[in-house]
Amino acid sequence: MGKSALLKIPRTRLSYADEMLLINGCPGVIGLAAVFSGERPAPDRVRARVAERWSGLERMHQVLDRTTGGARWTVPGPFDPEAHVAVEPAGLDELWAASVDRPLPGGLPPWRLYVVPGAAYGGDFALALVAQHTLLDGRSLATLMRTLVDEPAAARAAARPAPVRPGLRAAGRELRTMTAVGQSVPLRPPGEARASVAVRELDVDTVRSARRQPAGGRGATLNELLVAAVAGALRARYGPVRDWRARDEPVYTAVPCDLRTRTNTTELGNTVTVVRVPLPVDVDGPVDRLRACQAALATVPDRAAVHAGVLFPAAEAVRRTGPWVTRLLTGRGRHTCFAATATTALKWPGAADTFDGRRLVRTVGLPPLQRPGTASFALAQVGDAFTLTVVSHLRPDDAGRLADAVVTEFGTWARTTTPSAP
């Protein structure tokens, strides 16, 4: 496409969240696979469904234009299902491993849908959506995949009500919390950090038993269990924090929070913020770690409201001063606002969805690869199928070791019949 043609195409400014994800120095590739049982559909059948369900979604046609200084979204034309839907014969594990550290090429809208043949994780084939995080957040991936099934359910009424605008005191408190120094996961043995991906299935009875912890309480949500299990996994793998590189710096996990409200439940893009939560790596005992995580996560909705109501609007206003502001904030974030891990729990509403009559049996996430010294965890649920994906930027194969350690934490909760008293 020539420059003269480009000049006629409307160019849309990236949102603050889009831009932070674009320039944070990470590959920024995320994914969500839906695993089905039954005969694999012909690729053209999938392309037809994609064209039918996604052609009307402007975000899916957007291309990142960086030709004229600064980045803008443009829509040079409709996406081409032939180019965007492909067969990946190697398998889902191989697709995730090949995608996680390789940004999608420019020139086309930065997403691809792969038809993945071969039995994996209890199914016979998978439809795997891979995208640049700059274009779509995790909730967007779930929304898109749900529109591909035979009878898409109406959007959930679950979106949070519009948040009440928080006060400046709360904003100041959150700003201090966000900018507190955190440390990375140690590289042991020392060496160059490498990307690795691991997927593990969690036993349903184990998860059911685990979520009844702590005994006598309301139970634990999947998100609470995941964060606490990650804290336990880090302790099991690297020991107490006092033995880490920076013994006095806390270890944080980044918890993505969807900011959609009832008025934009199915909006595509990056309508999300990230709240840093301290990981109780030094708390003894898995049940006490779970309690600590529940207490920390209870503050997240109000903190996310501060992001949406005060900090994001302020950042947008400051950003208009010049693009250097975003780079400055992002650079500062790299050094001080470090989150050693990122943790996301994804629940697929309903359990009886099908694609061309093939039953959905599982979803498998691909969280983004972050900076060296980090690991990202995604725990996906469809009905009774729970699947953990770990993406690490640590020593080779650390993703597998951390995934196994998380599974062990769930097993420990499941076997715990007399947890310590609160």
Added chain:
Amino acid sequence: MEAEHGDVWEALRPLCARVMSVPAETVVPHARLVADLGADSLDITELEVASEEMFGVSLRGTDKSGVSTVGDVADLIVRLRAGAPGLHSPVGR
């Protein structure tokens, strides 16, 4: 009151099953929303919104303690419909 409780329960049971993506037979009065039915924060919010539309009462508020089972939610809805003052959101996040 008993008849109203029965009506609320009949409507609440399939609602909980749909929102939490669980079989209806698992939705029993003593089932805990989080521990037994696996509810997450979005499920709880959806349950609150749907309850407002279905029963005409607002479950949202500030008190997040005291209610943890489906039966507790049914009791709360009945009390709210009867006009009991000072009742707020029932479930923890």
